[in-house]
Amino acid sequence: xxxxxxxxxxxxxxxxxxxxxxxxxxxxxxxxxxxxxxxxxxxxxxxxxxxxxxxxxxxxxxxxxxxxxxxxxxxxxxxxxxxxxxxxxxxxxxxxxxxxxxxxxxxxxxxxxxxxxxxxxxxxxxxxxxxxxxxxxxxxxxxxxxxxxxxxxxxxxxxxxxxxxxxxxxxxxxxxxxxxxxxxxxxxxxxxxxxxxxxxxxxxxxxxxxxxxxxxxxxxxxxxxxxxxxxxxxxxxxxxxxxxxxxxxxxxxxxxxxxxxxxxxxxxxxxxxxx
Amino acid sequence: xxxxxxxxxxxxxxxxxxxxxxxxxxxxxxxxxxxxxxxxxxxxxxxxxxxxxxxxxxxxxxxxxxxxxxxxxxxxxxxxxxxxxxxxxxxxxxxxxxxxxxxxxxxxxxxxxxxxxxxxxxxxxxxxxxxxxxxxxxxxxxxxxxxxxxxxxxxxxxxxxxxxxxxxxxxxxxxxxxxxxxxxxxxxxxxxxxxxxxxxxxxxxxxxxxxxxxxxxxxxxxxxxxxxxxxxxxxxxxxxxxxxxxx
Numbered sequence: 430x431x432x433x434x435x436x437x438x439x440x441x442x443x444x445x446x447x448x449x450x451x452x453x454x455x456x457x458x459x460x461x462x463x464x465x466x467x468x469x470x471x472x473x474x475x476x477x478x479x480x481x482x483x484x485x486x487x488x489x490x491x492x493x494x495x496x497x498x499x500x501x502x503x504x505x506x507x508x509x510x511x512x513x514x515x516x517x518x519x520x521x522x523x524x525x526x527x528x529x530x531x532x533x534x535x536x537x538x539x540x541x542x543x544x545x546x547x548x549x550x551x552x553x554x555x556x557x558x559x560x561x562x563x564x565x566x567x568x569x570x571x572x573x574x575x576x577x578x579x580x581x582x583x584x585x586x587x588x589x590x591x592x593x594x595x596x597x598x599x600x601x602x603x604x605x606x607x608x609x610x611x612x613x614x615x616x617x618x619x620x621x622x623x624x625x626x627x628x629x630x631x632x633x634x635x636x637x638x639x640x641x642x643x644x645x646x647x648x649x650x651x652x653x654x655x656x657x658x659x660x661x662x663x664x665x666x667x668x669x670x671x672x673x674x675x676x677x678x679x680x681x682x683x684x685x686x687x688x689x690x691x692x693x694x695x696x697x698x699x700x701x702x703x704x
Numbered sequence: 705x706x707x708x709x710x711x712x713x714x715x716x717x718x719x720x721x722x723x724x725x726x727x728x729x730x731x732x733x734x735x736x737x738x739x740x741x742x743x744x745x746x747x748x749x750x751x752x753x754x755x756x757x758x759x760x761x762x763x764x765x766x767x768x769x770x771x772x773x774x775x776x777x778x779x780x781x782x783x784x785x786x787x788x789x790x791x792x793x794x795x796x797x798x799x800x801x802x803x804x805x806x807x808x809x810x811x812x813x814x815x816x817x818x819x820x821x822x823x824x825x826x827x828x829x830x831x832x833x834x835x836x837x838x839x840x841x842x843x844x845x846x847x848x849x850x851x852x853x854x855x856x857x858x859x860x861x862x863x864x865x866x867x868x869x870x871x872x873x874x875x876x877x878x879x880x881x882x883x884x885x886x887x888x889x890x891x892x893x894x895x896x897x898x899x900x901x902x903x904x905x906x907x908x909x910x911x912x913x914x915x916x917x918x919x920x921x922x923x924x925x926x927x928x929x930x931x932x933x934x935x936x937x938x939x940x941x942x943x944x945x946x947x948x949x950x951x
Contacts, residue, residue, distance in 0.1 A: 483905050510914065518909040525902035528910065529848040529855075532827045539921055541909075544840065546916035574855070588910065 430500055432596050432627030433457035433480055438494035440479055440651075445490075449475040451651040453494070457644075459595070462618050462628040464638050464659065467648030468672040473631035474521075476648070477598040480629065481518045482508060499596055514545045517589035521601035523581035526588075527573050534576070535560065535569040538588045545592075555591040562617060563587035578605035586614060590621075597621060597628040615641045636676045639663055639693055647671045664690035711756030713823035717930040718832045721820045724751070727937035728816040732809040734944035736951070738801050741808035748812040752819040760818035768814055772807045779803035826851055828924050835923040844912065856896065863891050 433456065440450040450472050457463040465473040478484040482503025485492050492504055499515055501508040520526055531537035538559055542552040560566045563583040568576065573584060582605040589597070597618070603611040611634075618628045618641055630642070638645065639659040647655040647668055654671045655662060662668055663675040666689045674680060675691070678698040682691040692698040713721060728748055735741040749761045780790075783799020790800070826847040833843035864874065867887050873880045874888075907913070 478905070481905075481909060483908065487901075487904055487908065509908070513911045513914050516909065518905070520902060520905060522902060525899050526906035528907070528912075529851050529903065530826045530830055530844060532825065536827050536921060541911045543834070543919045543921055544911040544914050544916070546914070546919050549919055549921065552919060552921065592911075 431456040432459045432499060434497040436495040438496050440475055440484055440492045441490050443489040449651055453652045455646055455653055457627045457629045459627045460622050460625050462622050462642040463644045464642035465631040465646050466633060466635055466673050471648035472651035473648050474600050477600050477631050480598055481516055514592045515595045517592055517594035518598045519586055519589055519602050521604045523585045526585045531573055533570050534565055534573055534584050537573045537584055538591050541592050559587040559590040562590055579610050582606055595626055597626055599630045601632050647673045663693055713755035713757045717924050717926045718829040720930045720933055721823055723934045724937050725816040725820045727941040729813050730941040731944040732812045734948040735809060736948055738804040741805045745808040745812040748815050752815055757819045757822045760822050761815045764814040764818050768811055775803040775806050831920040831923050834918040834920040837917055840918045860892055863888055
């Protein structure tokens with residue numbers, strides 16, 4: 430069974446004439462990183478909100494088609510409790526994902542496990558592990574509201590890691606991070622997939638994803654238009670015609686008139702231009 | 705770190721300052737005469753000083769001073785009945801008594817409230833509620849509302865700065881100020897509404913609505929002294945109400 434299954438899913442926000450998702454079909458498997466990309470408004474964020482059940486439960490609107498998250502329809506009110514703690518959703522603005530009541534980063538990371546009623550010893554162990562993994566242990570006693578954007582984003586991801594989720598839904602999870610922070614989160618995705626979790630990422634940032642994800646899905650107009658192994662997809666021309674972007678080096682090669690397949694990394698670019 | 709965390713007030717069980725503040729408010733409203741109201745104010749100031757949050761008493765004076773002056777003018781100078789001479793002024797005896805009563809009531813309530821604010825720890829309060837097995841939702845609502853105020857103020861400051869840097873005039877004529885209300889208020893409200901939406905998403909995915917009993921991370925100790933203070937204050941409040949109604 431796929432960790433996440435969309436079969437002909439459509440979604441329309443309330444008051445909107447156009448569907449944000451339209452006949453959208455995709456799968457995300459446990460033990461793999463699946464990367465969704467596309468131009469702004471292509472539907473990747475809505476896909477994650479739908480997978481988490483927040484669309485339509487919180488947003489309102491109409492969903493059609495079959496959607497199963499860990500085997501359950503997340504739109505059903507009864508699924509909320511069943512999926513609680515098993516699905517980790519990380520949104521692009523870290524500041525709005527803080528609990529609003531924690532006085533320290535450690536309390537922030539412990540917020541969700543405490544809500545699930547875990548024993549205190551288990552919470553402490555998971556909090557220590559998650560803070561270490563995201564390198565925020567030195568911030569444990571800091572007020573989360575005073576952190577920088579990058580520190581806050583790492584704290585929010587640590588707060589989700591503490592839950593030991595089966596399914597990760599990450600929407601632009603590195604939007605506030607520097608290069609080192611991005612590498613840290615990419616490594617975390619690989620470790621979580623190796624642990625057996627399914628990791629689904631929605632991001633316009635395609636640099637480095639070919640070494641992280643097993644599958645790349647390019648969205649256009651609310652549905653997957655292109656999918657395949659990231660290296661294959663990103664080196665080609667179709668990713669551009671689908672309205673998305675490949676890596677910066679591939680973009681440079683394209684602008685310089687090189688035909689596909691194009692280089693994706695600095696090393697590959699150097700190898701191409703040194704010839 | 706919470707402002708009052710190093711003080712005796714900050715070390716009390718979180719319910720104790722809350723109950724004491726509520727009781728001070730009840731007794732203040734029930735206080736029938738200037739002497740009782742003044743005694744309550746004095747006891748409140750003494751308590752906040754002894755528990756290490758004495759600055760609250762001073763901070764309360766800022767909004768209180770103009771109010772006291774207003775009460776003095778309204779009841780003392782303009783009041784009717786017997787007159788007494790105070791520092792060369794002819795004042796109404798009954799009006800003066802009423803002004804003192806009102807001033808002390810307000811003083812006690814403001815001082816207790818500011819002391820509560822100075823010593824309040826959201827996390828300890830949530831832990832105390834969870835420790836009792838009570839609903840997380842209402843404690844979250846209370847605490848998040850208190851925590852939202854500084855965030856709202858910071859957001860308002862950022863919007864003011866942004867609009868000023870884009871040429872909006874916030875000072876000068878009343879017309880300028882009226883014109884500035886829209887560009888400042890609308891982004892503030894819209895931003896707050898958008899934040900509520902996203903925070904709702906985040907809270908749901910972080911299991912804030914779970915029916916499971918929340919684990920208190922560091923439950924605060926509820927000492928005999930705390931319990932005694934709460935019972936004593938509650939009894940005093942009930943007695944004050946009975947005295948006021950039937951006395």
